[in-house]
Structures are given as C-alpha cells and as structure tokens.
Amino acid sequence: MKIKFKIKTNECNGFFVLKILDKDMKTIANPKFRNGINDCNLELLLPNCLHFHLSGKNHKRDTIVDPISKKIIKDKSLQILDIEVDGKRLNKNRIAKMFTLETEDKNKINSAYWGFNGCVKWSLDYTDSLELHLDNLE
Amino acid sequence: MKLLIASVPWTDTQSPLMAPALLKTMCVNAGIPTVAFDLNQEFLHYVRSKYSIEEQKNLQKFFYNSSKNIERSQIKDCINFCVDRILFHNPTHIALSLLSYTSQIFCEWICFKLKILNPNIKLIIGGAGVFSTLESKNNLGEKLLKEKQINYFIKGDGDITLPELILKKHHKIKGVNESNWQQVDNLNNQPFPDYSDYKFNLYKKKSIGIVGSRGCVRRCTFCDIHEHWKKYQWRNGEDIFKELVWHNKNTGIRKFKFNDSLINGNHIEFKKLMKLLAEHNDANPTNTLHWSSFFIFRPQSQITEQDWIDISKSAEILTVGIESLDQDVRFHMGKKFTNKDMHYCFDMCAKYKIKVNVLLIVGYVTDTELTNRNTIRWFDQNKHYVNAPIFGVSFGGTLGILPGTEIYRKQKELGIVLNNEQFDHNWSLKNQNNTPTIRLRWHREQSDACKKAGFNVTSLVDNFLLMEQMMQ
Secondary structure (H helix, E strand, C coil): CEEEEEEEEECCCCCCEEEEECCCCCEEECCCCCCEEEEEEEECCCCEEEEEEEECCCCCCCEEECCCCCCEEEECEEEEEEEEECCEECCHHHHHHHCEEEECCCCEEECCEECCCEEEEEEECCCCHHHHHHHCCC | CCEEEEECCCCCCCCCCCHHHHHHHHHHHCCCCEEEECHHHHHHHHHHHHCCHHHHHHHHHHHHHCCCCCCHHHHHHHHHHHHHHHHCCCCCEEEEECCCHHHHHHHHHHHHHHHHHCCCCEEEEECHHHHCCCCCCCCHHHHHHHCCCCCEEECCCHHHHHHHHHCCCCCCCCCECCCCCCCCCCCCCCCCCCCCCCCHHHCCCCCEEECCEECCCCCCCCCCHHHHCCCCEECCHHHHHHHHHHHHHHHCCCEEEECCCCCCCCHHHHHHHHHHHHHHHHHCCCCCCEEEEEECCCCCCCCCHHHHHHHHCCEEEEEEEEECCCHHHHHHHCCCCCHHHHHHHHHHHHHCCCEEEEEEEECCCCCCHHHHHHHHHHHHHCHHHECCCEEEEEEEEECCECCCCHHHHCHHHHCEECCCCCCECCCEECCCCCCHHHHHHHHHHHHHHHHHCCCCEECCHHHHHHHHHHHC
16 A cells, blocks of 8 residues: 655654654655655555654754743654545545644654654554545544 | 446446446547446445445445545445455456546545556546535536546546547547537447446336437526536437337347437437337337436427327336426526426327326425425325326425526625535525525425325435535
C-alpha cells in the first residue's frame, strides 16, 4: 500500500525531527523538512502500525509567545494536512480527528497538529487499502 | 485490446439496463472485442441472495450517501464482488455506465479497487449519473479524473464517443473529459443493442430496453433533461418496429421497455409504430409484442379513440408524469394538459384496458395547503380509477431542486431559498408555508389518502432514503 502524507512544518530554531517506524519498529522514513508543505511517501505491507516519533523540540525555546497578546507567534510544529492512500485522499475532517499524540509526559492530544515531543501511533489493522478508506469515511 | 462495459449498481430495477448492450454493439461494429453485461442486476441478485432485507437496506443507504454505522466488511464484499466480475474478463479497457447519481459512490470505490489491482487498465465512466450530482459541486467525472482514479469520462452520446475514444480516432474527442459534446444527428438505422452477454435468467421482468428517442418535447420546470440532451431526437416508427422484431427473433423476448423520456414525443411516428405493432399482434396472436414506457397525456384532438385502440394492442404499462393533480400547479410546471384532457386519457385507458402508472411530485413551488387538500380529495373522488386504469401511483418523494432547471434559474423570482446548491430537497419558500417539514407532511397525507382510496402506492427506496435524511 502506498501512502502519501502532506505535512506542513513550522520552523522555530529548526524543525521537528520526525522518524516513522513500522510495526516491527523498523525506521521506514526519516524525512528532512523544509519550511512549508512537505510530501512524505511510504510503501508498506498491511496489516501494519505506524509510529511517528517526534523529537528535537525544546519547549522553553521553540515556542515563542507574544508577551502582550499571549498569542503564539512562532512554534516548532508539524501538521498533517492531507493523506493519500493508494492515490485516493482521506477525508480532511477525518484526518483532523484520527491521530492522538502521546507526549513525553504521557499527556494525550487528539489532533493532526503536533507541537510536542512524543509519539503518534496509527494502527493500520487492515488487509487492504479499501478497508482503510472505508473505515475512515467521515 | 479487450473492452468491458458494465452498468454500475445501485439501480432498483427488475429489467435489464440497456446502456452496456447499446454501447457494445457500436464498439463491436467498430472492430473492438467487447463484453457488455448488466453488473447492476448481477449485483442485485448477489446481494438479495446473501444479505437480509435489513442488511440490503443498510448497504443501499451506504452506496447512496456513504452513511455510517454499516458493517464495513459487507461494503467491501459488495465492491469486491463487482470488481471480481469485471476483472474475470481480463479487460484492457473498462467502461462503466452510471444511470443515475445513485451509482456514484459505488462507482468511486469500484474504480479505486480496479486501479489498485491493475493500474494499467484504462477506466472510462459515462452516463447521466456522472453528471447528476447529489452533493458534490463538480461532476463525478471531473472529481475522479483529478484524483487519477479514472482515465476518461464521457458526456453525451457514448455510443458514438466510446469507440472513437478506444480506437483513439482523434486527438481530441468532443464530450471526453469535458462538458461540451455534440449530439448525434440521426438515431435511425443504427445497429441494435447486443444483449448476448446478459444473464436473462436473473430478471424478474424479462424485457429488453429500447431507445426510441432522446431528449424531451416538453420543458418541465423541475426537470434538467435539456442539460443532457439539448434537442429532441426520435427514431421513425418503422425503424423501432424493425428492432423489436429483431430482438424477438433473436431472444424470444416479447416485452420491451422504452428508455425514452416519453414514447410519444413525436406523435406521428408513435402512431405509425402503434399501427405496425397492432398489425403484428393481430397477425401473430401467439407471439404478440408488448411495451412499457414513459408517456405524455395529450388532448383528445391529438389522441383519438382509434389511437387508443391501436395503443391497447401492444401497450403494457404507460408511466405518465402527471406530477400534480392540480391543473394550475401542473400548468406552472409546464405540463400542457388540462384536467379534462387527463380524465379523457384515464377514461380511454380504462375503456381499452391500458394500465397507467401515475407519477406525482409532492410539494411543488406553487403547492399550498389548498392544493394538498384538493389532491387528497382527488383520490377519494376518483376511486373508480383504481386498477383500471391506474395500476400504481408513485410519489417521487418531495420536490428536489436541481441546477439546470427552470425553477433553479428562477429561484429569486419564485422566492425559493435554497439550503444547498445541489439537488436541494430542503429548500423553502420565502414568507410562505412550503417548507421541508410541511412537504413531508403533505407527502404522508397524500400517500395515506391514496392508499385509503385503494390505489397501489409505490415509491423507490432512494426516495425513502432522501426523506429519511430530510427528517434528521
């Protein structure tokens, strides 16, 4: 099965380090990001489980907050914008809800916007990509 | 090279869908090895034999609107059944025919699976269902083309375009991957549809589909047929008769179903056909030929009693888009027959034992509580038409407003407030009591009154699904 991720990266003192591992904890991708939107292509066998390991963020340094408005003005982060499975896109609303990031201090954040070091597990317990699509309809 | 042509489920029908057979004959004539079958019917047969009524309903619901809470393994099984049936023939090219929007979701997943299993197969989709969108703003063809799930979509006369496309006769073919297309000039003397790959044992109604015309002579305000067929074209009576006899000789089938918007658009040719059939049936009492079709009622000056006698010799069921039993509403719709004309036609049909299936729309833009009450009363006052000639009354849900129709274009003038741009059933009228909730009540009251009067009320499953959606 072919998966293509469209990932938006925001730089703040460099980028997140993302490592993608498969069900055997073998690294299958270690994308090098540039600012903006990046493609990441994977080819894997099903059933599988993807582990997205996020590291390299210093939370004191890599999130800059405006001292007056208290709004974040710069943040080292990743956002999964789009996923194409065997050439067909998953529903965007679904993508926004389908990932849970477990942070280093064991907090769970349900979002496709990743702004903490930690791990996202995506279980692909399917025999083919049709099943995956059918299971992820909005 | 091998072309496979298949109809895409889900169309609730007990009769063969004609498009694959028609396309096959044109492709074979162009020298393309072709298999064409009615996948829709094979699929219906499969689903009915494997799943419970409730499961079938849920599956249909899914393929209608991707609804949730449905056993995914069953959906996968349905898609795999279709894909396996297609790939069994090892085609290099696949043409999928979509009769209506109810085939869109199925088509999408069939194409997806086919592209995974064999990315080299050339996938082509066509038919009115590609372009009658339910929710999407783009047509399905454009969407799937953009997603690279298909290679081509065809708009318009696929019987001409498909062989040209397969053989790549021209660099650019009108109607391929674009909305502009050219209607064929002449429907006469074309080769007849080839049903040889159809499994006729699957059909409850063993009939053969016929095209006698394309387009429509009327311009009903709620109908978008002129978006698909710009001008009305017809075949002459002799040519149609020749085809009926040819199919009868080759298959033994004696029943024919016209796929036209109306069989009697060209009244002169229709009369010729009726005369030929009447003569044939009088001369061949053991091999009579019969037809059913959409039909328009006309004034007595246009359909004489002798015409009705001729019609009665071969007509099985006339499906008539009465659409409203209120004359004023009907005239607003663009239907050009009075109540007097309607009763004349009903009386003639009753006298000559011609069955009529009446189509009605509930909640037209000029409908009111008064027209609703009048409709309810009509059923009670016209009980004498039960079974003779009115064999069935079909309420096509409540009025949906389609882009490309007169009422869509005149929405401001009519005070229509649309809820969405595509085939909107949730529209309302400004400052008037014609809302989705009211229309649903009218629908219930009218169908109850119709049943109470003794009429046989029918409705398609997709209408029920639509109304269920409206109630949510």
